[in-house]
Amino acid sequence: xxxxxxYFITILFVSSIFLAGCSSSSSxxxxxxxxxxxxxxxxxxxxxxxxxxxxxxxxxxNRGVEVKFKPFKSTEYGTILTNALSSGxxxxxxxxxPYQGATTIADSGYLLPLDNVKGLTDIxxxxxxxxxxxxxxxxxxxxxxxxxxxxxxxxxxxENGLEPPKTWDQLLQVSKEFQSKDIVPIAQxxxxxxxxxxxxSVIGATTYDGNQFVEEFLTGEVNLHDPRFxxxxxxxxxxxxxxxxxxxxxxxxxxxxxxxxxxxxxYINGDYRLESFEQxxxxxxxDVLPSVANTxxxxxxxxxxxxxxxxxxxxxxxxxxxxxxIEFLASKKFGQMFSDELNRMSAIPGVTPxxxxxxxxxxxxxxxxxxxxxxxxxxxxSPTTKTTFENxxxxxxxxxxxxxxxxxxxxxxxxxxxxxx
Amino acid sequence: xNEQKKDVKYxxxxxxxxxxxxHLVHLFLMPxxxxxxVFQIYPILSxxxxxxxxxKGMHKxxxxxxxxxxxxxxxxxxxxxxxxxxxxxxxxxxxTVLTKLIxxxxxxxxxxxxxxxxxxxxxxxxxxxxxSVIVVGFLFSLILNPTYGALNxxxxxxxxxxxxxxxxxxxxxxxxxxxxxNSWYGLGxxxxxxxxxxxxxxxxIFEAAKMDGAKGLTMILKITIPMIMPAIMxxxxxxxxxxxxxxxxxxxxxxxxxxxxxxxxxxxxxxxxLAFGTVDGGEAIGLGSALAVVLFLIIAAATAIxxxxxxxxxxxx
Numbered sequence: 001x002x003x004x005x006x007y008f009i010t011i012l013f014v015s016s017i018f019l020a021g022c023s024s025s026s027s028x029x030x031x032x033x034x035x036x037x038x039x040x041x042x043x044x045x046x047x048x049x050x051x052x053x054x055x056x057x058x059x060x061x062n063r064g065v066e067v068k069f070k071p072f073k074s075t076e077y078g079t080i081l082t083n084a085l086s087s088g089x090x091x092x093x094x095x096x097x098p099y100q101g102a103t104t105i106a107d108s109g110y111l112l113p114l115d116n117v118k119g120l121t122d123i124x125x126x127x128x129x130x131x132x133x134x135x136x137x138x139x140x141x142x143x144x145x146x147x148x149x150x151x152x153x154x155x156x157x158x159e160n161g162l163e164p165p166k167t168w169d170q171l172l173q174v175s176k177e178f179q180s181k182d183i184v185p186i187a188q189x190x191x192x193x194x195x196x197x198x199x200x201s202v203i204g205a206t207t208y209d210g211n212q213f214v215e216e217f218l219t220g221e222v223n224l225h226d227p228r229f230x231x232x233x234x235x236x237x238x239x240x241x242x243x244x245x246x247x248x249x250x251x252x253x254x255x256x257x258x259x260x261x262x263x264x265x266x267y268i269n270g271d272y273r274l275e276s277f278e279q280x281x282x283x284x285x286x287d288v289l290p291s292v293a294n295t296x297x298x299x300x301x302x303x304x305x306x307x308x309x310x311x312x313x314x315x316x317x318x319x320x321x322x323x324x325x326i327e328f329l330a331s332k333k334f335g336q337m338f339s340d341e342l343n344r345m346s347a348i349p350g351v352t353p354x355x356x357x358x359x360x361x362x363x364x365x366x367x368x369x370x371x372x373x374x375x376x377x378x379x380x381x382s383p384t385t386k387t388t389f390e391n392x393x394x395x396x397x398x399x400x401x402x403x404x405x406x407x408x409x410x411x412x413x414x415x416x417x418x419x420x421x
Numbered sequence: 422x423n424e425q426k427k428d429v430k431y432x433x434x435x436x437x438x439x440x441x442x443x444h445l446v447h448l449f450l451m452p453x454x455x456x457x458x459v460f461q462i463y464p465i466l467s468x469x470x471x472x473x474x475x476x477k478g479m480h481k482x483x484x485x486x487x488x489x490x491x492x493x494x495x496x497x498x499x500x501x502x503x504x505x506x507x508x509x510x511x512x513x514x515x516x517t518v519l520t521k522l523i524x525x526x527x528x529x530x531x532x533x534x535x536x537x538x539x540x541x542x543x544x545x546x547x548x549x550x551x552x553s554v555i556v557v558g559f560l561f562s563l564i565l566n567p568t569y570g571a572l573n574x575x576x577x578x579x580x581x582x583x584x585x586x587x588x589x590x591x592x593x594x595x596x597x598x599x600x601x602x603n604s605w606y607g608l609g610x611x612x613x614x615x616x617x618x619x620x621x622x623x624x625x626i627f628e629a630a631k632m633d634g635a636k637g638l639t640m641i642l643k644i645t646i647p648m649i650m651p652a653i654m655x656x657x658x659x660x661x662x663x664x665x666x667x668x669x670x671x672x673x674x675x676x677x678x679x680x681x682x683x684x685x686x687x688x689x690x691x692x693x694x695l696a697f698g699t700v701d702g703g704e705a706i707g708l709g710s711a712l713a714v715v716l717f718l719i720i721a722a723a724t725a726i727x728x729x730x731x732x733x734x735x736x737x738x
Contacts (some may be wrong), residue, residue: 132557193680248590249591398591
């Protein structure tokens, strides 16, 4: 009898806690009955302040909709997103990784097609390709364009009487000059191997004739054993003496620091590093080069790709409002705000960047561009061919692989999934 | 006799009085049991289940039996990566257990002897364990940085510049460097376990051995070590489990690919890449689960073998 009484009291106690919890939440929800709350997941915590401004602007025009921007650490974003989507209790809007990253999520049936969203049709087709499913539908509104560039310190070049390199030979020549003066020619980190493929995209842009090679590759006319691609790997090896000592052991932030403290003359990475240079050393006199030509006067295409887009989660309870926000993201107004606040190139046509360097990047990209080959076309496979390539490059720099081994390993990974178009 | 009768007489009453209390204890265990089931049992079971399925992105696709396991051990590059990571786990275990057992044992012996400031040394040596592994990893990444790291700077100052290395950037030194950091981190705990073992040895055994003429090393080999065999067993098993589960330190110091060029890759970093690292373009949740199951089985089987080996030795002694 006593036992029953104890169980009864315990159950009563536990259920009262639950009931109390439920009742308070129900009264909360009653208060918010007229307010729709949208949650956005992103991998860019550094953009939080800017997003608060964008969101304020949206909320002004859309009373009754409250938007919450929830960014996560970039390296943990994939895991968090997977869990959120598979539990079905995720956010309403999510930032999508470009190309294969977006396709995978779209193919898993987690997203709403956005083909009919106002403003989306004005965005160039090649940018929309970064957010398509295998069914050809668009599942994301591209946000920003990235360019891989050679940043250079104009003051260091001037002080040492050197001209910015226009050709491959000139790049080697100025690197030798800087090295002889104890200045690190190119601040490169090799610890995170993706940085190596980013540098390769800039070096290789002209070596393998940019778009020409890419087209032939996609139609299956050539593979990675093509002499032009082999040459691009050999050039990467040729650059090794001009990278910092033990660069495979240093982090990108250390390489950045070498550049913005004036210890290194050049730094190859995405244009998005501009923001961190300006934060760390606003007086740093920098300029950019898109790539280096094979011969004097040759083409120097800008390596450009779409960096992420925003899609609507199919399981969202507020699809209508989420689509409204997507429409806002696809508007020129947002594109301009985005470019001005974050010093980035917007994917929305007609946006004029305020920052002079971003303006230059946009012009360079409009003049001649080539895709980031590894990301745009080799992002499939498990592990992805891109990852295999990057790690193989790292292997080359620690003398575990030769340039030919890098090609061999990458082609082997590619053969598993690649189908000519 | 009378007292016994009295006890029997009151037994039902005592039992009755204690009965609800006993069940109340069970009730208090329920929350812990709930969390144990949700966070331990359920993930293990779901990993087992997922390992028999193929995945399309994050979607469970179809039942494929043991195919994930077959791919893991026969298909390139999975089998090569597995063998490489497995071998690193073995090196990690041997390196850590040897460093920890030897150094911790010697330090425990010193602390256990009648030296001054015993408590101070005990605390100092235990301090690393109070830090998070990620913090330790980050700190050592700074210390070992080839450009401005404290270690290479120190070597330069004392005139040993030739010994300065890119400790984490050279595949010949990277894994051993991490093993040393890991051993340093776990040393304090090993010392505590050995100290508990040493303090449990009755003093008269040493005195009897002394009277029989035993000295120094003989005493350690013939008395101390056999007597603290349970402590050695516990430390070995814990180190084994820790070595095969090791992830955070390598992740913090070398990233999820166990760089450079997989030279510090272990099964847990490989698992992370397989299951989550390719979310952007993979179909590897099934494969990742298969690897998790293999990892579980390796740890369970090896722990059982180590236990059996030590129990037998204990029994023989």
